[in-house]
Amino acid sequence: MDAMTENRAPAATWSVAPEAYDSPAAASLWRAYYTEVSDRWYLLHEGRRTDPEELEREVAAETGADLAPPAGVLLVARYGGEPVGTAGVRLLDATTAELKRVFLREDARGKGGASVLLAAAEDAARALGGERLVLDTRTDLVEARALYARHGYEEIEPYTDGPYAQHWYGKKLTPSP
Numbered sequence: 001m002d003a004m005t006e007n008r009a010p011a012a013t014w015s016v017a018p019e020a021y022d023s024p025a026a027a028s029l030w031r032a033y034y035t036e037v038s039d040r041w042y043l044l045h046e047g048r049r050t051d052p053e054e055l056e057r058e059v060a061a062e063t064g065a066d067l068a069p070p071a072g073v074l075l076v077a078r079y080g081g082e083p084v085g086t087a088g089v090r091l092l093d094a095t096t097a098e099l100k101r102v103f104l105r106e107d108a109r110g111k112g113g114a115s116v117l118l119a120a121a122e123d124a125a126r127a128l129g130g131e132r133l134v135l136d137t138r139t140d141l142v143e144a145r146a147l148y149a150r151h152g153y154e155e156i157e158p159y160t161d162g163p164y165a166q167h168w169y170g171k172k173l174t175p176s177p
Contacts (some may be wrong), residue, residue: 012080016087016115016120020075021064024077025083026074033103034059037141039163044140067100073124077104077117084108087121089128092159097130099173102144112149126173129162135172136165 019026037057038050065073076083076134085104089097099121104113125133134156137144145167153169160168 009047010030010113011134012068014079014111014116015081016075016077016117018073018124021067021088023075023076024066024166026086029076029083029103029105030062030064030101031059032105034062034100036106036171037138040140041138064101065086071128074101075117075120075124077108077113077120079108079111080151084114084116087117087124089121089124089130089133091130091144092134094129097125097133099125099133099135102135102147105110109171110163115151118124118147118151121174122173126176130171134159134168136162136168139160139166169170 012033035050035055038055042048042050063073066072067090072088074086074088077085077087079085085102085108087102088099088100092098098113102114102117102121104117122133134152135148135153135158137148148169151171153171156168156170158165158168
């Protein structure tokens with residue numbers, strides 16, 4: 001081995017695997033996700049960050065139990081072995097799955113992980129029996145909307161009426177090869 005090869009650090013790699021919604025890694029990533037999207041909304045609409053009491057209340061209220069087997073799954077993405085992102089999938093009916101909590105920490109963005117995570121979520125939806133994957137998102141989450149469009153998701157009629165659902169997307173899932 002020459003000196004140049006010897007000093008090179010191994011390239012970090014992506015992995016995505018199911019994890020319990022209440023694991024320490026999942027809980028930490030849920031807090032990071034919720035903090036980011038909540039702060040983004042409040043900064044845009046009220047010029048402030050999320051009130052700490054509200055943040056604690058909302059993080060605790062949304063446990064993620066709907067992403068547990070047998071009708072759901074939470075995926076944790078790791079980059080170089082470190083947990084940096086999530087995507088949840090849950091069945092809405094026998095053939096329709098919903099995508100939830102798609103998130104990558106800011107320091108992990110721009111490294112190809114979003115596509116890896118989204119592909120794993122689609123595979124998880126298929127494994128649950130999903131033939132179609134749907135999701136809702138907000139107008140200000142332009143990066144997420146661009147990601148979905150790049151991966152073949154098309155805007156659909158609203159299927160939820162939550163206060164933060166402003167765009168709805170769907171994609172027919174082709175069977176795995």
